[in-house]
Amino acid sequence: MVTRWAVRAARAFDGERFLPGGATVLVEGDRVVGVEAAAFRPADDVPVTEVPGTLLPGLVDCHVHLVSSGAFPGTPGSLEWAGTAAAAAVDEVITGSLRAQVAAGVTSVRDLGDVAYRVLDHRGREGEGLPRVVASGPPITIPLGHCWFLGGDVDPDEPGALHRAVVERAGRGVDLVKVMASGGFLTPGSDQLGAQFDVVPLRRMVEAAHAAGLRVVAHAHSVIGAEVALGAGVDGLEHFTCMAEGATDPPVALLDRVAAAGATVCPTLGNDASRFPPVSAMPPHVLEMLERIGITDRDEHLARAAANSVKLRDHGIRVVSGLDAGAMPAKPHGHLWRSIAELVRGGWPVDEALATATSVAAEDCGVDAGRLAAGRLADLLVVDGDVAADVTALGRPTSVWVGGVAVDLPQS
Numbered sequence: 001m002v003t004r005w006a007v008r009a010a011r012a013f014d015g016e017r018f019l020p021g022g023a024t025v026l027v028e029g030d031r032v033v034g035v036e037a038a039a040f041r042p043a044d045d046v047p048v049t050e051v052p053g054t055l056l057p058g059l060v061d062c063h064v065h066l067v068s069s070g071a072f073p074g075t076p077g078s079l080e081w082a083g084t085a086a087a088a089a090v091d092e093v094i095t096g097s098l099r100a101q102v103a104a105g106v107t108s109v110r111d112l113g114d115v116a117y118r119v120l121d122h123r124g125r126e127g128e129g130l131p132r133v134v135a136s137g138p139p140i141t142i143p144l145g146h147c148w149f150l151g152g153d154v155d156p157d158e159p160g161a162l163h164r165a166v167v168e169r170a171g172r173g174v175d176l177v178k179v180m181a182s183g184g185f186l187t188p189g190s191d192q193l194g195a196q197f198d199v200v201p202l203r204r205m206v207e208a209a210h211a212a213g214l215r216v217v218a219h220a221h222s223v224i225g226a227e228v229a230l231g232a233g234v235d236g237l238e239h240f241t242c243m244a245e246g247a248t249d250p251p252v253a254l255l256d257r258v259a260a261a262g263a264t265v266c267p268t269l270g271n272d273a274s275r276f277p278p279v280s281a282m283p284p285h286v287l288e289m290l291e292r293i294g295i296t297d298r299d300e301h302l303a304r305a306a307a308n309s310v311k312l313r314d315h316g317i318r319v320v321s322g323l324d325a326g327a328m329p330a331k332p333h334g335h336l337w338r339s340i341a342e343l344v345r346g347g348w349p350v351d352e353a354l355a356t357a358t359s360v361a362a363e364d365c366g367v368d369a370g371r372l373a374a375g376r377l378a379d380l381l382v383v384d385g386d387v388a389a390d391v392t393a394l395g396r397p398t399s400v401w402v403g404g405v406a407v408d409l410p411q412s
């Protein structure tokens with residue numbers, strides 16, 4: 001017999017809006033079966049857990065790299081490590097990444113940087129109290145292009161190669177396709193300001209993915225990379241840093257194009273600044289790139305990136321939150337709340353910022369969660385404090401459920 005239980009909080013966010021007076025959420029099996037007012041009294045045989053703080057749907061991180069703990073001190077090299085490590089060692093890191101995510105209330109993750117399809121084997125571990133996983137497999141890139149060391153490099157000049165890359169991923173059972181449309185900071189020699197592919201071969205690749213029922217998201221740091229990816233018909237743009245010589249601001253015409261195309265943007269905001277390497281320890285290729293785009297002050301640059309996120313909102317672009325967890329030490333797994341806090345710092349209303357990591361994110365990932373609503377998966381989070389008044393309360397989880405099963409949180 002399936003038992004019914006309830007959780008009650010004086011503050012609640014349902015994935016779209018704050019519920020005045022809080023809520024009593026009824027759960028049966030792995031689903032939410034009712035969302036009532038806080039004063040609602042369920043039948044006598046339904047146990048009710050009263051929780052202080054704010055009750056909300058478990059968070060959804062739309063951009064993670066589970067194969068990397070991000071823990072290599074001071075260097076951005078742990079993704080490279082994954083490219084050469086033994087499968088068992090990679091599996092161990094993936095499990096550790098998933099544990100860190102769920103302990104922080106992230107109940108679904110979208111992995112966009114796998115190596116050797118290891119992450120696919122870690123889907124379906126919700127029964128162990130681990131997050132739901134949506135995964136792209138290794139990102140498609142060019143020889144020696146961004147993240148080539150993850151094994152997804154393809155020569156676009158070789159006839160049929162991009163098509164075969166999609167067919168291989170579909171055959172492996174990936175949930176979506178990731179392509180590197182520009183270079184990136186993590187890969188010396190790749191060009192963040194350029195485009196890795198021409199629009200015609202990239203469009204054929206996107207069409208092949210769509211024919212296989214797979215969405216395509218593109219890593220795009222440069223304006224030109226974003227333009228090529230949009231021209232190719234991708235469904236989502238990652239980072240969308242809009243870099244060009246001497247600039248990191250999104251051109252208005254590009255924002256209009258993204259909105260008209262209906263593409264999702266994941267701006268991968270948020271860093272644990274205490275884990276930034278000192279400037280003196282940054283690799284020369286990173287310093288050179290910062291100089292080319294005109295960044296002299298890191299804090300000022302991050303503040304501007306947060307402020308630019310409001311332009312996405314103002315243009316009606318669909319935005320989801322993802323930290324890029326694992327990519328580097330300043331982006332540890334489980335710190336998605338920092339992405340949401342950056343949107344708020346940039347000027348987003350708290351409820352809309354939260355939606356980018358709950359209802360909107362779940363929909364974008366194809367996960368039947370992200371809302372306190374009857375029929376949805378019972379992925380739930382309680383945090384210590386009033387999120388409406390202080391969004392950083394998101395960084396203080398006190399209870400997490402995945403599919404109605406309570407997760408053991410580490411004692412802090």
Ligand SMILES: [Zn+2]
Pocket residue numbers: 063064065112113324327
């Ligand atoms: Zn990434």
